[in-house]
Amino acid sequence: MTDLTHLDPTGAARMVDVSEKAATAREAVASGRISMSRAAALAIRDGAVAKGDVLATARIAGIMAAKRTSDLIPLCHPLPITRAAIDLTIDDAGVTATATVATDGKTGVEMEALTAVSVALLTIHDMAKAIDKAMVIDGIRVLAKRGGKSGDWTRP
Secondary structure, three states: OOOOOOEOOOOOEOOOOOOOOOOEEEEEEEEEEEEOOHHHHHHHHOOOOOOOOHHHHHHHHHHHHHHOHHHHOOOOOOOOEEEEEEEEEEEOOEEEEEEEEEEEEOOOOHHHHHHHHHHHHHHHHHHHOOOOOOOEEEEEEEEEEEOOOOOOEEOO
């Protein structure tokens, strides 16, 4: 069990000790999608959702989520986020969210990027559920990460 970084030798959960690691520039990109009816997608695109500007609200929610990830995910280190950007691309069948998060820190920002995407998509669902109750959120994944001990990685 000692090979797992979030477990101590007895198997108890622990926060990984990063005190000896050097702070480096790190970045992660994550993506996900919410699929919906054409009517819901058009209402979002046209600004016709009763709750307001869905995409602007989702973008802000995603950025806020990136900054609060350590409050939501147990054992996740709080990080000084230097950049959090949410790109929302709408088409006739849904919205794709892509988050880019960066820090100069001792651990990566993959969890922050994943959290940003997740909350942005959940916000879209919340704001448009009156139009389409059957929306589906899926495909949330890390696309790339840069920096840190393990180096750069891009999803094949």
